[in-house]
Each structure stands twice: as structure tokens, then as C-alpha cells.
Amino acid sequence: MTTLEPFPEGPSVSGRRAVLGAFAAVAGTSLVRPVAAAPAPTLTIGYVHWLHSVETISLIFRPKPDNGRAGAEVGVADNNTTGRFLDQNFALASVEVRTNEDPVAALNTLIAKGIRLVITDRPAADVFKLAEAGAPHGVTIFNAGAGEDSLREADCRNNVIHTAPSDNMLTDALAQYLIWKRWPRWFLVYGEHPRDLRLAAAYRRSAKIFGAHIVADRQYKGKAGSRETDSGLIELQKQLPVFTQNAPNYDVLVAADENSVFAAYLPYRTWDARPVAGSAGLIPTSWDPNSTEFGGKQMQDRFIAYAHRFMTALDMNAWVAARMIGTAASYAHSLAPGKIMAFMRGPQFQLGAYRGLSLSIRTWNGQVRQAILLSDSGRTVVSMSPQPGFLHQRTVLDTLGTDKPQTRCKISMASKG
Amino acid sequence: MTTRRSVLLGLPLALAAMPAEAAIAGMAYTSNEKDNTLSVIDLARMKTVKTVPTGQRPRGMALTSDGGRLLVCQGDSNRVDIFDTKTWKVIGSIDTPDPEYAALRQPGNNPLYVSNENNALVTVWNIDTQKMLVQMPTGVEPEGMAVSPDGKLIVNTTETTNMAQFFSYGTGKNLANVLVPPRPRWAAFTHDGREVWVSSELGGTVTVIDTKTFKILDTIHFAVEGLRSTFIQPVGINITHDDKLAFVALGPANRVAVVNVPERKVLSYVSTGKSMFNAKVKKYLLVGQRPWHMAFTPDEKYLLTANGLSNDVSVIHVANLRVVNTVPVGQQPWMVLVSPH
Numbered sequence: 001m002t003t004l005e006p007f008p009e010g011p012s013v014s015g016r017r018a019v020l021g022a023f024a025a026v027a028g029t030s031l032v033r034p035v036a037a038a039p040a041p042t043l044t045i046g047y048v049h050w051l052h053s054v055e056t057i058s059l060i061f062r063p064k065p066d067n068g069r070a071g072a073e074v075g076v077a078d079n080n081t082t083g084r085f086l087d088q089n090f091a092l093a094s095v096e097v098r099t100n101e102d103p104v105a106a107l108n109t110l111i112a113k114g115i116r117l118v119i120t121d122r123p124a125a126d127v128f129k130l131a132e133a134g135a136p137h138g139v140t141i142f143n144a145g146a147g148e149d150s151l152r153e154a155d156c157r158n159n160v161i162h163t164a165p166s167d168n169m170l171t172d173a174l175a176q177y178l179i180w181k182r183w184p185r186w187f188l189v190y191g192e193h194p195r196d197l198r199l200a201a202a203y204r205r206s207a208k209i210f211g212a213h214i215v216a217d218r219q220y221k222g223k224a225g226s227r228e229t230d231s232g233l234i235e236l237q238k239q240l241p242v243f244t245q246n247a248p249n250y251d252v253l254v255a256a257d258e259n260s261v262f263a264a265y266l267p268y269r270t271w272d273a274r275p276v277a278g279s280a281g282l283i284p285t286s287w288d289p290n291s292t293e294f295g296g297k298q299m300q301d302r303f304i305a306y307a308h309r310f311m312t313a314l315d316m317n318a319w320v321a322a323r324m325i326g327t328a329a330s331y332a333h334s335l336a337p338g339k340i341m342a343f344m345r346g347p348q349f350q351l352g353a354y355r356g357l358s359l360s361i362r363t364w365n366g367q368v369r370q371a372i373l374l375s376d377s378g379r380t381v382v383s384m385s386p387q388p389g390f391l392h393q394r395t396v397l398d399t400l401g402t403d404k405p406q407t408r409c410k411i412s413m414a415s416k417g
Numbered sequence: 418m419t420t421r422r423s424v425l426l427g428l429p430l431a432l433a434a435m436p437a438e439a440a441i442a443g444m445a446y447t448s449n450e451k452d453n454t455l456s457v458i459d460l461a462r463m464k465t466v467k468t469v470p471t472g473q474r475p476r477g478m479a480l481t482s483d484g485g486r487l488l489v490c491q492g493d494s495n496r497v498d499i500f501d502t503k504t505w506k507v508i509g510s511i512d513t514p515d516p517e518y519a520a521l522r523q524p525g526n527n528p529l530y531v532s533n534e535n536n537a538l539v540t541v542w543n544i545d546t547q548k549m550l551v552q553m554p555t556g557v558e559p560e561g562m563a564v565s566p567d568g569k570l571i572v573n574t575t576e577t578t579n580m581a582q583f584f585s586y587g588t589g590k591n592l593a594n595v596l597v598p599p600r601p602r603w604a605a606f607t608h609d610g611r612e613v614w615v616s617s618e619l620g621g622t623v624t625v626i627d628t629k630t631f632k633i634l635d636t637i638h639f640a641v642e643g644l645r646s647t648f649i650q651p652v653g654i655n656i657t658h659d660d661k662l663a664f665v666a667l668g669p670a671n672r673v674a675v676v677n678v679p680e681r682k683v684l685s686y687v688s689t690g691k692s693m694f695n696a697k698v699k700k701y702l703l704v705g706q707r708p709w710h711m712a713f714t715p716d717e718k719y720l721l722t723a724n725g726l727s728n729d730v731s732v733i734h735v736a737n738l739r740v741v742n743t744v745p746v747g748q749q750p751w752m753v754l755v756s757p758h
Contacts, residue, residue: 081537082556082578085594295576297493298558301515301535323577330579330596350619352577352600356669357647358619395647 040089043335045325046110046118047072047094047318048103048130050145057264061378063312068121068144069094070307071315075322077306079329086330092322097122104133111137116337119321121145121314131157140341142321145314148198152365152402156409161344162367163320167202169401170284173372173385174254174277175206176399180387183251187216187244187274189266190256199256203278210390216247220262240269247272254278264377282382287316288375293384296354320353320368327351355384357397365409369397441714444502444756446487447723447730448475449747455489455500456746458730460714460755463742469505472496476751477518477562481526484756488529488544490516497531499544502756511547513540520562520571522586530571532559539573539584551589556580561603566610570628574601574615581615581626593631597624603710605654605663607678614663616651623651623665625681635681639667639674653710657717657735664720664733666708673708673722675738705729705743710752723750 049069056062064070072092079090093115095106103126110118116139120130124146131141141160143151147167151160165173178184186207190200200217207214220243244253244266253270255278257263263279275281289300289310299319303311311319324344329335332343343349350358355371362369374383386396398404441460448455453475457467472494479488486508487500492515499509515535521544522528528550529542539559541550556575563572564586571584579599583592598620605614612634615624623637639649650668656678657663663676672686705724708731712721720733723746730753732742 078557078577082575082580084554085556085580085582085591086596295558298515298534298577305535327579327599350599352619358599396645397647 040083040087041335042089042091043117043325043329043337043340044091044093044113044115045072045076045322046107046113046115047092048106048110048118048120048122048126049094049096050099050120050122050126051096052099054260056260057262058377061260063314064309066307067312068314068318070303070309071144071311071318072119072322074303074306074315075319075326078302078319078323079326082326082330086333088326088329088335090322090326090329104129107133107139111139116140117325117340118142119144119318121318124148124151127151127160128155128157131160135159138337140337142318142324144317144321148195149202149402150198152367153408156365156411158366158411160366161321161324161361162365163317163324164314165286165370165372166367166401167199168205169367169370170372171199171202171206172209172400174282174284174374175203175210175212176385176387176390177282177374177383178252178254178277179210179212180389183275184212185215185249185251186212187218187247187250187253188214188256189218189220189244189253189263191220191259191261191263193259193261195258196256199258199279203254203256215250218243218247220257236265237269240265241271244269245271250274252277253281255280267377281377283375283377284372284385285313285375286370286372287311287313288373288378288381290375290379291354291373291381293381294354294356295352299354316353320351320359320370323353324349324351324359324368357395362398362404364404364407365402367401369395369400371397372400441719443714443758445712445721445730446478446480446502446754446756447746447750448478448489448752449728449749450474450476450725450751451748453491454747455487456750457505458744458746460719463732463744465744465746467505468747469500472498477516477532478752478754479519479521479529480754480756481521482523482757484758486526486544487754488519488521490519490531492517492534497529497542499547509544509547511542511544513542513549517560518562520564522564522568524568530562530564530573532562532573534558534560534576537575539571541589553584553589553591555582556594561601561615563604563606563613565606565613565628566608570606570610572604572606572613572615574604576600576602576618579617581613581624583628583631595624595626595631595633597633598622598636602652603654605656607656607660608658609660614654614656616654616665618650618652618668621646621649621651623654623663623676637665637676637681637683639665639670639683639686641667641670641672641686644670653708653722655711655713655720657713662735664711666711666722668707668709671706671708673711673720673733705731712753712755714755715757721753721755723753725749725751 076090076092097106119142127143143162190196253276255263257279267276328340328344332339359370372385386399390399392398445458455469456465459466472491474493477490497511498507501508516531517534519531529544531540540552556578558576559573560576561574569586573582581595598617600619602618603616613626625635649670651665653666655664665674675684706726708722722731730744734741
């Protein structure tokens with residue numbers, strides 16, 4: 001901080017500490033928080049980070065090692081920007097866990113440090129294990145990575161908050177747009193992986209709800225590609241038209257390919273001249289590095305300045321988790337995990353996350369309700385769902401994903417407030 | 418006058434919508450966030466008469482008391498340009514990162530308070546020398562800025578971390594930080610200086626704060642029949658000089674709420690645009706969409722709203738609470754100001 005000229009009608013302020021440390025002793029209600037001079041008490045948030053390499057067809061979308069964690073780090077920095085005025089400090093303790101390592105051991109090291117709020121980007125089976133292992137210690141797990149609906153339904157646990165949108169939310173978001181666009185005839189293509197089968201089931205469910213027709217349904221077997229060989233492109237250009245030929249008349253090809261094995265090869269290579277959506281082409285996602293609406297430009301700028309790369313959906317999901325904790329702490333006037341979670345689950349909790357409508361928690365299964373962006377493969381944002389005209393008695397955000405009357409989650413997440 | 422009135426009575430209603438006595442003198446300016454221009458509206462003709470190119474992403478604006486200089490925040494160009502409103506030449510420039518909104522202290526037209534959205538700072542500038550006087554750290558994404566009528570108190574709203582932050586003018590000291598509902602966008606002092614009204618875009622509320630004790634006096638909620646509460650997103654607040662009426666722009670609700678200031682009660686909702694929903698409202702005239710910021714004419718007979726999604730300005734007749742005109746401007750108008758003459 002520099003002071004270039006005397007401040008008119010008053011003494012100049014020459015340092016950050018002077019500004020931060022000096023405050024008038026104003027009459028305080030619980031809502032008035034003058035800046036404190038003493039070091040603030042700290043809440044450390046845990047992060048169980050899955051360190052693994054991901055093969056992607058497109059090199060530019062290959063995740064960086066800090067994918068997800070960097071989002072949580074920016075979230076914690078944002079918490080501290082506010083916390084400096086509220087006498088609250090936040091830190092992040094991250095433990096890196098490789099694919100074959102035990103995430104529960106990592107969680108135990110965090111628990112031993114007194115950490116009770118833990119973000120993770122591990123896959124669904126591990127989120128479940130972490131929730132089970134953390135429950136006796138009063139640990140809440142924030143699931144930033146796994147979209148499986150089973151985690152929110154049959155396998156739901158009351159100490160898990162899902163900042164990652166569920167598969168159903170993503171497929172509903174795409175379905176609404178395709179219906180709005182009057183592209184109701186879908187050619188559904190899915191891979192061999194169990195996650196692909198579940199995602200295909202989610203598309204079938206969305207089609208039924210929103211009135212689309214799956215006119216053809218085809219599984220892609222074997223690994224597409226040979227991209228490492230010199231003739232790979234020619235091979236693909238022959239394989240994919242053959243795979244997609246003889247389909248009944250359809251409007252859009254919807255691909256379910258969770259592991260990025262073949263879907264990115266579909267656009268421009270289908271037998272019929274049709275657009276591709278789902279795991280390639282028009283992709284439903286919780287974030288896109290091109291999203292600038294609703295103040296999103298500031299988020300992108302802040303993230304790039306910190307991480308020196310674009311912000312992914314996983315980064316956003318982790319940022320949301322860290323900011324949910326920080327926001328609840330500021331409104332609850334407490335760094336106690338129990339008080340933070342009580343406020344977060346209460347009716348007043350809302351988080352702004354650069355997607356127009358505020359985010360909040362569905363009491364019936366711990367899912368964070370949120371708008372979903374439709375991205376042109378990370379190049380532009382095409383639209384945002386819910387689409388106009390899809391209504392709901394509570395909030396239009398509940399037109400996406402499993403609604404209260406349909407839930408199979410038996411654990412009530414509702415809390416006081 | 419009698420002859421003229423009888424002539425007017427003979428006209429179709431649509432033509433008589435702007436009565437002869439309603440002719441407004443002066444100019445209004447909008448900052449058009451998307452096409453990097455200012456629109457200059459001649460209020461007498463209700464027409465955009467000039468389009469002035471600016472730097473990238475013009476949003477917040479401030480006007481000197483004589484109307485001679487217009488200061489325009491250009492967030493993506495990292496500067497505030499000072500335009501001469503006669504020649505529309507840039508006569509000065511303040512280099513500052515990501516300025517979103519600026520408030521000018523009155524009287525004296527100095528200094529200028531700028532919220533630097535990406536840097537969690539409020540910076541204070543001498544507009545004559547274009548030198549920085551001081552900077553004050555804030556929460557995440559400072560946005561709304563207001564200076565009390567006596568010039569002694571400054572309030573800033575931090576959009577992402579939900580505070581109304583008060584600073585002393587003389588020392589730059591942080592006096593208090595008041596938590597308000599999510600995404601506070603704007604702050605306006607009552608003209609008696611006793612209260613500051615803060616809009617929360619996502620909370621859907623206006624919080625009324627006492628400027629002496631910094632206690633929350635009241636929280637105003639809005640409800641429009643047939644409209645989900647999530648679409649009611651208050652942003653701009655303009656209060657009449659007699660502190661009787663406050664107008665609150667409700668963004669995607671396409672309405673402006675009219676609030677009784679002493680009683681803090683919503684009187685009416687003026688619709689400024691086509692709603693997605695079949696809403697029942699007292700006043701319903703289809704004009705622009707997503708009003709964010711507003712400005713009174715100097716006599717407070719009219720209130721102008723900048724409608725971000727329909728690229729126009731609605732003109733509200735304050736006494737009748739009716740929208741009487743719509744003026745097309747540039748793309749995504751963010752703010753509107755009216756010249757004092």
C-alpha cells in the first residue's frame with residue numbers, strides 16, 4: 001500500500017496494518033464486527049485429494065495435479081478476505097492420496113489434527129468409505145467429485161454434502177435445453193464402463209421426465225482411437241460413421257462416456273449430420289472457464305491469478321465447499337464445525353456462486369442445488385439450465401435432479417433453524 | 418394553454434402518453450457494458466443522440482456536480498476515464514485495476530472512491546491530479562459505494578462476502594462491518610444521513626442500517642404474486658430528496674419496487690419488462706428487462722432505469738408511478754446518470 005498524497009481533511013494511512021488494526025469502538029450488536037487487531041482464531045478445512053493422471057482425448061483438457069484442490073485454496077483465500085474483518089481465519093490441510101492408497105488413512109491424519117470438515121474429490125466408493133469412517137468423529141465430508149446418484153439415494157449418509165452435481169442433475173439440465181430447442185429425438189450412445197451404464201440410465205430417466213424419445217440406443221465397444229499411431233485419424237474417420245450408421249431419424253446424438261474414451265471423437269464423424277451432446281459437444285457442467293455472467297468474470301480472473309490455469313468444474317465444486325464453510329461461519333459467528341453445519345443446513349443459508357440463483361442444500365439428501373451450464377466443449381457457454389418454462393413449486397433449481405417426493409434417501413438432513 | 422390542451426385531448430391516447438408539461442430538459446448517460454460505449458440521451462427528445470466509445474466493460478459512473486465531467490469505470494481496461502461532457506474527449510485517466518463502481522464525494526467533487534472488484538480494495542483518488550490518496554482493504558468483490566450526505570462516512574458492499582463495510586472519510590478507518598443477506602450490490606444513504614439502505618441481490622432483501630450505531634434497523638422483503646422469490650433480485654436503490662420514497666430495481670423480476678421510506682413498506686411494484694411468468698401486479702407496463710441501476714431527473718419528476726437485457730432505458734413518472742417512455746441505448750446498459758441541468 002502506498003500513500004501518494006495526504007488524505008484530505010485527515011491523517012493519511014500508510015500501511016495495511018494501520019487500516020486493519022485501527023477501528024473505532026462502535027457499539028456492537030452481534031452483527032457488527034469491527035476489525036480485530038489480535039491474531040484471529042483459525043479453522044482448518046481438510047482436503048483428501050486424489051492424485052492421479054487422467055487420459056483425455058483432448059490434450060488441453062487433461063487435468064493438472066492440483067485440479068480441485070486449487071479451487072478449495074482460492075475458496076479459503078476468499079474466506080480469509082472476509083475473515084480478516086470478522087476475526088476468523090481459515091486454512092486448508094490437504095492430503096494427497098494415489099489411486100491405490102487408502103483414503104481412510106488420510107482422513108485419520110486429518111481427524112488427528114482436529115479437523116472435522118473435509119472436502120474430497122475421490123470417487124464414489126471412497127466418498128462412502130470416508131463418510132462411514134468420519135461419522136463417529138463428527139466429520140462432515142464435502143463430495144466435490146463424484147456424481148453417482150446412488151451416493152445421494154440408497155447409499156446416502158447424513159454427514160455428506162454433495163457440491164458436485166449428481167448425474168441426474170446434469171442429464172436433466174441437458175434434457176431441458178434439448179426440449180427447449182425442440183430436439184426431442186435422441187440417439188443414445190454409451191460406453192462399456194459401469195459409470196457409462198449409469199449415466200445412460202440417467203439420460204433415459206431424463207428423457208422420460210422431460211418428454212424426449214430415445215429412438216436408438218447403442219453401446220460403443222472397444223477403445224476408440226489408435227490416436228498414437230500416424231494413421232489414427234483416418235481410422236477414426238472410418239470407424240465412427242460405421243458405428244453410427246443405420247440409426248432411425250434423430251435430432252441429436254447423446255453420448256454417455258464418463259472416462260473420455262470415445263465421445264470426443266463423435267462430433268463431425270457421425271453418419272448423419274447431427275449435433276452431439278452429453279460427454280462431448282454440448283456438455284452439461286457445474287463450471288466452464290468461459291463463464292463470465294453473474295460476476296463470473298471476477299471468479300475466473302481471481303482463479304487464473306492464483307493457479308495460472310483455467311478453472312475446471314472440479315475446482316468450482318471444491319471452491320463452493322470451502323465458501324459454504326466460510327459463509328456459514330461468518331453468519332453463525334463461529335468457527336465451531338457443529339455451529340457451521342447447523343447454519344449451513346438451515347433455511348437461511350444461501351451461497352452466491354456466479355450462476356444467477358443462489359446455491360443451497362436439499363434437506364432430503366444433502367445435494368447442493370445449483371444451476372448447470374451447458375458448455376460447447378469448453379469453448380463458450382451455450383446456455384444455463386433450468387430453462388425458461390420449467391417450473392417448480394419450491395425453486396426452479398429443483399427441476400434438476402432427484403426431487404423430494406422421489407428420494408430414496410431415508411436419512412433426514414434437516415436441522416434446526 | 419386551453420387551446421393546446423383541447424388539441425391534445427383529441428389525440429389518440431398513445432400519442433398523449435407524454436403530456437406537453439412533461440417535456441424533460443437535459444441529458445442522461447448510460448454505460449453499456451457489452452459494446453463498450455456510452456449512450457447520450459437527450460431527454461427532451463427521448464432519444465439517444467450520441468454514442469461515445471469507451472474502454473473495455475464500462476460500468477460504474479460518477480458525474481461532477483456541474484455536470485461537466487463524467488467519470489467512467491472501465492473494468493477490463495483497468496482504468497477510470499474522465500470525459501468532458503461537451504466534447505466527449507477523455508481529459509484525464511486514472512489507472513486502477515478492475516474498477517467496477519465509483520462514488521464522488523460532494524460537495525467539492527473530490528475525492529473519488531473506486532471499488533476495485535478483483536483486488537478486494539477501495540481506492541481513493543484525487544480526480545484533478547489523478548493520483549491515489551489511499552487504499553482500503555475490503556472483503557471479496559467490493560461493489561456498491563456510497564458517501565454520506567455530509568461526506569464523513571463511506572460505505573462499501575462486498576458482493577461475495579456479504580458485508581456492508583463502513584469507513585471514516587477523514588482517516589480511512591474501518592468503522593464497522595455489518596453482515597447482510599447474500600450478494601450485497603448497492604448502498605444508498607437517506608438524505609438526512611441517518612440510514613443506509615443496502616440491497617442483497619441473492620438474499621432478495623434491502624437491509625436498513627443505522628449510520629450511528631451500525632445496527633440493523635429493518636430488513637425489507639419483496640414478494641410479487643406469481644413470481645418465484647429467486648427471481649426477485651434487488652440491486653439499485655434511489656431515494657427521493659424528501660426521504661419519502663425509495664425505488665428498488667428488482668433485476669430479473671423486471672420490476673421496480675416503490676417503498677415508503679419512513680415506514681419501510683413496499684407500496685407498489687412498477688413493472689419494467691416482460692416477465693417469464695404470468696404475474697399479477699398493480700402497475701404493469703411492458704418495457705425493459707433486468708433493471709439494475711436508476712437515476713432521477715433533477716426535479717425528481719422522472720426516474721430512469723437502465724435495463725440490462727433489453728438494451729433500453731425506461732422512464733418512470735414518479736408521481737403517477739407509470740412507465741411513460743422507453744429509449745433504446747447500447748448493449749447491456751449497466752448504469753444511468755442524469756445531468757444536473
